[in-house]
Amino acid sequence: MSDKLTRLALAGALALTLLAGCGDRRAEGAQGPGASPPPPLPVTTLTVAPKRIQVTLEAVGRAEGSREVEVRARVSGILERQLFREGDAVRAGAPMYRIERAPFEIALQRAKAALAETQARRERAAVEAARLKKLLGERAVSQREYDDAAASLAQLDAALQAARAGVREAELDLSYTSVEAPASGVAGRSLRSEGSLVGTSRDDGLLTTIVRHDPLWVRFSLSESEYARLRAGRGEKSRVAVRETPGQGGSASQLTGKLNFTGSRVDPQLGTVQLRAEFANPDSRLLPGQYLGLAVEIGETDAILVPQSAVQQGDRGSFVWVVGDDDTVAPRPVKTGEWVGRDWVVREGLKAGERVAVDNLIRLRPGAKVAPKPPAPAS
Incomplete structure (x- = not known):
């Protein structure tokens, strides 16, 4: 009986040894020097080249009427009748109120x-x-x-x-008992009702206001350095575009105007120079009091552009993935400027002819092999 048990134990030990040997050979086959490497990661690349772009200065301004006039009573008496509708356009000389004659x-x-x-x-x-x-x-x-x-x-x-x-x-x-509009524009809310006693003082003489919406003026300011760049560029001939209305969070359909006033002094507290732009506003799309995002075009220059999605943020600032001649990628620190449409202006870090990865960026690692492909044609 003991001989039989001994033979069974030896057979089991031999089987375990054979299984362990097979596992070691499989492990060697998976990790050995003959294993195939992972395939290159497909990425879309963009070959950068200088483009002619507009040089702009960004600013935020506040709209105001090109004429904002107070309509006041010039004699004292009972206000008999209001002859206009609040919020309607009025022409200069049109009757607005009648005072007892x-x-x-x-x-x-x-x-x-x-x-x-x-x-x-x-x-x-x-x-x-x-x-x-x-x-x-x-x-x-x-x-x-x-x-x-x-x-x-x-x-x-x-x-x-x-x-x-x-x-x-x-x-x-x-x-003067017939109060006429002193200027053309849009009438505001009437501050005196029919039957009220009006006078010529500052408190009881104001009846309403008239604001001219077309053209519309926008006041804004630039820093000393920005103003110097403006003067060195197109100066007072610079065009000004409305890019967005921050209060509404949307686009303003790229209204374009011109400068019609530049300040003659620097604000000693803010270090800024006051400017004013004029915009055609026939349909009253913009209203006085609105805050507007502005782009002041001061000239043109050559610049390298990359898509905003290609610019990553790291511990040391902005960088892009550059694809080398051997199709390996490496991070490249860059210094970006302003936006041009959906692209960043790259001021430092890239040269013409270099390739930049624009997708699959989260899977890239320094030295990784990639399979570059050209960007899809724009629709």
């Missing part, structure tokens, strides 16, 4: 009566002065009597001028 019509009649009375007194004084002058020549009156008559005539001439000015003033006050 009766008190000013009465004042005009009184001024005309005073003028007529002064005119009559002046004519009588002129006749008297002429009569005394004739008598003075005949030595029938004294020089003093004639001088008094001449002085009275001169006083009445001055009074006549004052009476005429009074009539003119009364006519103006009567005309």
Whole structure:
């Protein structure tokens, strides 16, 4: 019995030894020097080359009407009627309000009566002065009597001028009862209701405002260095484009305008120079008070562009994956500038003719072999 158990134990040990040997040979076959390497990773590459681009300065500005006018009452009285609709466009000279006329019509009649009375007194004084002058020549009156008559005539001439000015003033006050638009534009909210007593003071004289939307002005500022670049480029002939409206988070359809004002001094606190651009705005797409993203075009230059997706961020800043002549990749630190459409401007780190990987970037490792392929044609 013991011999039988011994033979079974030896047979089992031999089987385990054979299995272990087979496993070692399989492991050697998988890890040995004859194993096939992994296939190259397919990546899309872009051969960079200089392109002619616009040099722009980015800024944020605030829109305002090219004319913003207060409509005020110039005489005191009861506001009888409002003659416009709030928010509608009005033309210069169009009637907007009517103030009660009766008190000013009465004042005009009184001024005309005073003028007529002064005119009559002046004519009588002129006749008297002429009569005394004739008598003075005949030595029938004294020089003093004639001088008094001449002085009275001169006083009445001055009074006549004052009476005429009074009539003119009364006519103006009567005309001011019709409040007309001082400029063309869009009428704002009416600040006084019909039946209100309005005056000429700062508090109770403001009736509404008119804002001209077309053209629209946008005020913005540039730093001293940016302003120096502007002056060295196209200067005041630079074009200004509206790129976006930050308040709405969207595009502004690339409205293009021109500079119509540049400041003559640097703000000592902010170190900036004030500028203003003018835009055609016939459909009131932009409104005064909006904040707008602006691009000031100051000239053209040659630059290397890469897609934004090709630029990665690492511990040492921005970098791209450059594909060498042997189709291996290596990270390359770059210094980027502004955006041009969907591309970055690369200021430093790349040369014309080099290939940059633009996809599969997360799977790349330094020295990895890749299979470059050209980018797909744009649709």
